[in-house]
Amino acid sequence: MVRQLSMAQLLALHLGRLKERERSAPRRSRSGNGTTAHGAEIARDCRDLLGGAGISIEHVAIRHMLNLESVSL
Numbered sequence: 001m002v003r004q005l006s007m008a009q010l011l012a013l014h015l016g017r018l019k020e021r022e023r024s025a026p027r028r029s030r031s032g033n034g035t036t037a038h039g040a041e042i043a044r045d046c047r048d049l050l051g052g053a054g055i056s057i058e059h060v061a062i063r064h065m066l067n068l069e070s071v072s073l
Contacts, residue, residue, distance in 0.1 A: 001042050008038045040068040 043065035050061060 001045050004038055004042050036068055036071055040065060043068060 043061050046061035047065055
């Protein structure tokens with residue numbers, strides 16, 4: 001999960017820096033579209049790791065998972 005999260009963060013950082021330098025292109029920014037799916041996958045893994053407590057709305061993992069699923073639809 002840490003590796004997937006780090007990869008998504010590095011991709012977002014790289015795309016942001018390209019945009020600051022005004023070197024971004026639509027084809028480059030399309031590569032960042034999959035980060036929502038990666039985030040939802042990480043949140044699902046966290047939910048599974050927490051077991052029965054992972055489905056409680058009190059935990060951050062389930063809230064993030066639900067938010068990411070609503071965005072990716």
